[in-house]
Structures are given as C-alpha cells and as structure tokens.
Amino acid sequence: MQGLNPFRQDQEPGRPVPVRHAPSRPMPQGKAAGRRDPAPSRLAYRLNRMMLRPLIRRLVRIGLPAFLAAMVAGIWLSDDTRRANLSSGIDGMVDKVQHRDAFMVHSLEIEGASDAVTKGLGAMLPVDLPASSFDIDLEKLRERVLKLDAVAAIELRIKPGGILSAVVTERVPAVLWRHPRGVELLDKTGHRVASVTARDVRADLPLIAGEGADRAAAEALALIDAAGPILPRLRGLERIGERRWDVVLDRGQRIMLPEDGALRAFERAMGLDQAQSLLSRDVDVVDLRREARPVLRIGLExxxxxxxxxxxxxxxxxxxxxxxxxxxxxxxxxxxxxxxxxxx
Incomplete structure (x- = not known):
C-alpha cells in the first residue's frame, strides 16, 4: 500500500491512480425538436376554474339533464292525442287501486245518536255505500255533522272490514227558551238543541223567556238551582232588556234582580223568605235592583x-x-x- 502514495518519492512507485473523465453533456438541440409546454392553455384554465364553482357543477350535473328531459317531455306532450291517452291511463290506474276491496266501505255504524241524528248523518254521506274510502273525506264530513244543533261532538274513523264508525255525543237539553219565534230547547251552555211545538212537550225542564235569554242560559240555570224551597212555585225566568232577570212565581209574584250580582241578590231574597216568610204574604213584586234599597210592592188586598x-x-x-x-x-x-x- 505504500507504493500507492504519490507523495512518497523515496519509495518505489506503485500503481498509477486511474483517471476518471467527466461525462460529456449532450449537445443542446435546436428549436426544431418541438418540446411540449406542460402548462394548460388559457381556455382550459378558465373552464377548469369554472367547474370548481358549486353552482356551475349543479347546473351541469342536474340542471342540464333536467332541462333536456323537460324539453323532450314537452315535445312529446304537445300532441293532444298523447295527452289524452296518458290522462286516461293514469285515471284508470288510480281508479283500479282505489276501488280495491281493501279500500271499500260497505256499512255505517253509529253509536250514541238518536233516531233523528242517525237519519241526518246517513243523509250527509257524500256517496252511497258501498264506496271507496278515498271518496269519503272524514274531516269535511265531521264539519258537516257538527252543524247539526243536536250534535256536540263526533268521532269518525274507518274500521277494518269496511265499516265507517261514528261515535256521536249529543247535546243534553237543560232549559226551554220561549221567544217571539217559538219555543226551543237549549243545553246548559245556551246552544240550540231542537225546536218544540209547545211548552208541554218538555214540562220537566225550566222555562226562560225574552230576547237574549239564550246567551245567559248558564246564569239562569244557576238561579234555578238556588231557588231551593220555592222551586215548585217557580214558573220561569224572564230576560228584561237583554241585561237582567226577573224570577216569575205563581200567584203573579215577581222578583226583580239586578244586572250585576243577580245570584247573590236572589240568595238574599231566599234568606228573607226563610226567615220572615216573605213570599207567602200578599207581595206582588220584590225589587232587588238596588242592593242598598230593596223595595216591596204589596198586593191589592x-x-x-x-x-x-x-x-x-x-x-x-x-x-x-x-x-x-x-x-x-x-x-x-x-x-x-x-x-x-x-x-x-
């Protein structure tokens, strides 16, 4: 190894160091070689940038196909014969599905209704049974039935087996209302139930009279409940001026109540009657319209x-x-x- 050291002159020369030549560079080719520029063109760059926008992508992927489909459908439907055939075909398919036996209603079942309400409900059906359940709008039918004065609430549903079930809650008559147009039955809220020909038809119900008495039926019932001992003598309540009540008893006696606090004033009159037998005496009118100054009008005798x-x-x-x-x-x-x- 010592012979390989070129710096040792006093020793025997060894193997020469190999000479490594630098690789030769290729000679540059001329412009005629046609080297391709990797950069995109200006048009491709702009199109690429446009496609990066969400709106443009939606228009290309959804809007353009939809427009083409609508255009083709419009051209196809422009012919009257094609439209008529398409409409009849759709109607036939819908009618075939709706009139399947699973959707047919064969009978009507009514619970909790009187004979008159039952007949009225049967007459209000939009179609004759059997009919498709698609032809019966339960909500509209319920609104029509609620227009009957005797019906307070109704529940409609279609049971399995093609049965239209109607559970009716009727209004309960609570008082008779006599007015210039006749005599009517009212419930406890004052809502009309039915008309009657005479007072004797429902002699078991109390009687109220006068214009506006129906709107104060609840107050009238409260006064009747407070009558207590004189209830057998009570002939009815009369609404005066659509603002206050007169309690009418037999023998022509009358208790005039104030506009406000009528129940309290009537209870005070009942207390006086129990304490002093006021109404058993020859008294025609007990005027309680003024709370601080009650007035008695005695009879002729x-x-x-x-x-x-x-x-x-x-x-x-x-x-x-x-x-x-x-x-x-x-x-x-x-x-x-x-x-x-x-x-x-």
Missing amino acids: AQNAIRRARGQVELGADGKPLDTKTGSAAGAARTDTGTQAKKT
Missing part, C-alpha cells in the same frame, strides 16, 4: 187592609178608589177582594 185601618177608601182592581156612594161598587170591590184572597 194588603193595600185595602191598610187603607181600612187608616179610614181611607178602598181601591178597586184598576187601582183607583171606589165610589162610596154606590153600595154596589163597594160590594163588588169586596167580592173581588174575597175572590183574590181565595186565589192567594
């Missing part, structure tokens, strides 16, 4: 008794003093007084 005690001339049936010169008039007055006393 009580007035004449007071006038006789004072030495005054008695009053006749018309409220005028009798003529004392003619005994017949005085006798007639006594006769009327005695007759009235017998009636009371």
Whole structure:
C-alpha cells in the first residue's frame, strides 16, 4: 500500500491512480425538436376554474339533464292525442287501486245518536255505500255533522272490514227558551238543541223567556238551582232588556234582580223568605235592583187592609178608589177582594 502514495518519492512507485473523465453533456438541440409546454392553455384554465364553482357543477350535473328531459317531455306532450291517452291511463290506474276491496266501505255504524241524528248523518254521506274510502273525506264530513244543533261532538274513523264508525255525543237539553219565534230547547251552555211545538212537550225542564235569554242560559240555570224551597212555585225566568232577570212565581209574584250580582241578590231574597216568610204574604213584586234599597210592592188586598185601618177608601182592581156612594161598587170591590184572597 505504500507504493500507492504519490507523495512518497523515496519509495518505489506503485500503481498509477486511474483517471476518471467527466461525462460529456449532450449537445443542446435546436428549436426544431418541438418540446411540449406542460402548462394548460388559457381556455382550459378558465373552464377548469369554472367547474370548481358549486353552482356551475349543479347546473351541469342536474340542471342540464333536467332541462333536456323537460324539453323532450314537452315535445312529446304537445300532441293532444298523447295527452289524452296518458290522462286516461293514469285515471284508470288510480281508479283500479282505489276501488280495491281493501279500500271499500260497505256499512255505517253509529253509536250514541238518536233516531233523528242517525237519519241526518246517513243523509250527509257524500256517496252511497258501498264506496271507496278515498271518496269519503272524514274531516269535511265531521264539519258537516257538527252543524247539526243536536250534535256536540263526533268521532269518525274507518274500521277494518269496511265499516265507517261514528261515535256521536249529543247535546243534553237543560232549559226551554220561549221567544217571539217559538219555543226551543237549549243545553246548559245556551246552544240550540231542537225546536218544540209547545211548552208541554218538555214540562220537566225550566222555562226562560225574552230576547237574549239564550246567551245567559248558564246564569239562569244557576238561579234555578238556588231557588231551593220555592222551586215548585217557580214558573220561569224572564230576560228584561237583554241585561237582567226577573224570577216569575205563581200567584203573579215577581222578583226583580239586578244586572250585576243577580245570584247573590236572589240568595238574599231566599234568606228573607226563610226567615220572615216573605213570599207567602200578599207581595206582588220584590225589587232587588238596588242592593242598598230593596223595595216591596204589596198586593191589592194588603193595600185595602191598610187603607181600612187608616179610614181611607178602598181601591178597586184598576187601582183607583171606589165610589162610596154606590153600595154596589163597594160590594163588588169586596167580592173581588174575597175572590183574590181565595186565589192567594
């Protein structure tokens, strides 16, 4: 190895170091070789940038096919014969599906309804049974049935087996309302139930009268419930001026109640009757319209008794003093007084 060291001159020369020549570079070729530029063209660059936008991609992928399909369909449907054939074909398919036995309604089942409501509900069906369930709009039918005064609520559904079930809740008559147009049955809310020809048709129900009495039916029922001991003597309640009540009893007695606090005033009158037998006396009117100043209007017999005690001339049936010169008039007055006393 020492012979390979060129820096040792005093030793024997060894193997020469091989000479490595640098690789020769290829000679540059001329422009005629046609080397391709890898950069995209300006048009391709712009198209690529446009396709990166979401809107453009949707238009190309969805909008363009949809437009082409719509154009083809419009051209095809422009012919009247083709449109008629397509419409008839679709109608036939729909009719065939709707009239399958699984969708047919064969019978009507009504629960909780009277005979009149049952007949009315059967007449309100939009089609004759059997019919397809697609031809029966339950919501519209329910709205039509609720227009009947006697129906408070109804539940409609189609049961398996093609049965249209109707569960009806009818209004319960609670009071009779007499007005210039006739006599009607009302429920506890004042809603009309039906019309009757006379009072005797439902003699078991209390009677109210006057315009606007139906709108205050709930208050009238509360007054009737508070009547208590005098309930057998109660003939009805009359609405005065569409704002207050008069309680009408037998023997022509009347309790005039205020516009506000009618129930409280009536309960006070019931207390006076129980404590002092007020209504069993010869009293025509008990006026309670003023809470601080109740007024009593006594009958003719009580007035004449007071006038006789004072030495005054008695009053006749018309409220005028009798003529004392003619005994017949005085006798007639006594006769009327005695007759009235017998009636009371």
